[in-house]
Amino acid sequence: MFRTGTPRLQFRWLMSQEHLELVELVPGAREFTVIQPTELEDPAEFLIPGAIILTVGISFVDGPERLTAYCRTLADAGATAVGLGTGLVFDEVPAELITGARAAGLAVFEVPRHIPFASILGAVGDERTRLGNIERQQLINSQELLSQHAVTGGLEAMGRKLSEVLESAVSIVDNDGRSVLRLDRGTRSATAAAVASIRTGRDSAGPTAAGDGFTYTYRMSSHGERCHVLAMESPGPIGPSGRALIRHAAGLADILLQRPAHLRAARAEMNTMAMALLLGVENEADTVDRVFGAVTDARGRVRPVIIHGDHTGTVERAVSVVDDALQSRGRYLYNLWVGPGSVLLLFRGTRGVRGIMELLGSSAAEVRVAVGSPVHWRELDTDMVHDLVIDAKTRPLGASGDSARARWLHDPAVRAALDTRAAQTWERLVDHDRVNGTELAETLVSYLRGHGRIAVCAATLGVHRHTIRTRLARISEVTEVDLSDPVVRAELLLVIVTRTGGE
Template identity: 45%
Template sequence: METPTQDMDVRWLYTQSQLKLREILPTNKTFDVIQISELVDPTDFISPNSVVLSVGIAFAETPDGLRDWAHRLADAGVIAIGFGSGLTFPQVPQALIDASLHLGLGLFEVPREIPFISITSSVRDEQTRRAGRLQQELLLEQERLNSIAISGGIEALCRAAADYLGGAVAIVDSDGRVACSITTDDLDALPQAVSRLNGSSQALTDATNFGFIHRMTRYGDRHHVLSVLMPTRPSEQHRALIRHCAGLADILLQRPEAMRDREIEVRSLAMSLLLGRSDDLATIHRVFADITDASGNIRPILITGNTPQSVRKALSSVATALYKQERALAHLRLAESTELLFLRGSRSVHNIVQLFGTAASGVRLCIGLPTRVENIDKKLIRELTATAKTLQLGTYAEPRDGTLLWLQNPELRKILKTRSRDTYDRLLDHDRTNNTELAPTLVSFTQHGGHIGDTAKELGIHRHTVRTRMIRIEEICEIDLNDPLTRAELLLVIATKEGDVEKH
């Protein structure tokens, strides 16, 4: 009869007061198995690193035979003996004490009233408790590696595994190309990986280190090998984590068929665009399948800000929120501080604004109506951009009735273009030549209805600086910014000027 354990210290047994064990000869060794045996020669049934419990029935008439019995146990790998007193012998025989001392075996006395099953049950309960704790730790570590693999890739995954194992980790493909190699102190797992590229998974040991080779999944005629080198013997938890790490590495290193198919679709669409085709709707629908809703609609959102940083911050906020929801994101840069974003058509305006979080305060949003992907064109984007440019920073609009579509009137745009050449274009030229920021100041000033304080707050400058810039703008453009009609005119000029989508 035996009870397997997980490297339990013999001293742990003595801490269990209910067992009333009395230590006779100490030992610092750990045991894997606790066994009960009353055989004269139990050698064939003894496991290495074990504790043997006995009352010595076989030696009732020949107590000196316990000396040879102890020698046989030591040769079989026993590290300690628990001897039951009060049944066959009133106390632990001196012959056993002398032999155990000579052999370096641990020895303890089990009182008559303590059945051996109490000891084995205590060990089994402790084993279960430790196994549960180790399993929980393993699950937590596996979850941590999952997160690291997603966010950091193969290098970060191997580094985290090496840290946990306290060793070195390397991954090499069947052609000898190194995917990653993480060394620890003087340990390097790369040589053993390179020398066993075509072998099977196996454990390796030498005088000082413990190695492990895991052959990963074959794809076609190619596979990878995960190599681990540790200064200590790997536990079952370590081995389980190594296998988990190999599985994650397989996913990262071998592109799944679904990803390969998606790459082919994207390339096909790119070829269609290159050749000037606009009728490849089947590929377009497949590419945007993760973004369209059940009706095939997409919500186009125009994001614009005063700085590229504010727009990037807004996009980052949306990307983070969508990642938590396991939803896809598609966006395109239209200008330095302008981005076009596609979201599912079924998302409400309120839900979309929530995706931006606090970053919404640094941008202007124009949220388009749910639209089929084939109906999203440059004209629609120009309309969204023109609307977005008229908004105050930190606000959003949803054009339902085409309120500003009259801005697309060709005759009106021609007039506004002429007016821009005489006003706003002058500022742009002046800023480029003199490295000033008059044009952005005018944009903010008109969008805030001529309010000096709000303009200064948005731009992060002093009110006096705004007033000084306004004076200079009036001089260059030959206008009066105190006139509300002039400000309204300039707001429309700016909206249509910056609202044009670049032609490529």
């Protein structure tokens, strides 16, 4: 994409245009650049490499034997094919032209007299317009893609996408020659070109040959004493649309490197917290207060929420939906992964369950949600989070509500009983699956979370209900339990959600 030179069209495409009625006599050409009608016997100095020549052969009416040398002249000038219009000078394509074209490696086709050359030129022009529209749309799509990566992933994510789209190495250096971004591609690196541009004070909007590749450098805006250069090294020349994409990327990088005041202040606060943690300093409370100030209510309370899903992707999508909804309300996202498939979110203490579910939108149907009670942010601890995770895991998909904090699960006697029962049941299944390559543990999890409904379990796992029944029978044999007993199912569900790796 976005490669340059004169854009080439497929010769096969031209031959497939039925309304032109072209007759291919000597195959061989793959691509062409332009259509050039000419009646000169020696048009070499006017030819564009890759051209298809259209002629009626006026120059050869009294000497068709010269067509053999004519073909050699065209081939040496870079032409790819000859189209001869018959019915005016020659009633059919001369044998000398066919013989000479084969010897010179040119394709030959016949243009019937009733087909004007202008029709061929018009068809090619229409195809170029169509391809140009496609390339413009590709440029717009790529620009939007770069912008999205710049917003969500910053400078490096944007640079990686630029490198991928243009298949080129990317580098950004500052005015001291220090590397801000370096994304090599195989053995290619654009860092030397960026540094050279900084030192010479020159950049190149067009390609500069560099060994077996081409380099492009763009000097970005100066900010006080600071300035940056973006450089690309590509295996081939990049066309106008590709260079427009590079300029767009340079503009995005410029914005990201300016470090707006509010982003700089936020980064300074994070730096302060990191230093305090490193040195064990206890006076970082003011900074922490400011950080959590955006998520607390007037009483300093937050509402912890756990989103849990059977697949990481569904949880990531749900968090993204919440982030978008919060952004539209001028709020920030506070999230932290606290285990496989589980994310902790913090909301203002005054935000209710319904309001939280509205933020999740349609993604709520794909996850399990446990909403904790409002608590001052300084009182939030890992035990609360752990209880919420357990609560979320026991809920069916799409279910939500205030969490009943299962503190009793931390009782040593309860934990000991669950550990014993896990060794007798869950761990046996895990070992059985590992040895036999079965999927009994996953089936049991789906069955219990689906409230013991075989149809729900089968739909979740994408297998037939008979298969689920066979697996459940085998699970009962391995664990020596009666899965038809609801008390046993409840017991096993508690065992599973409190196990490490019980996903």
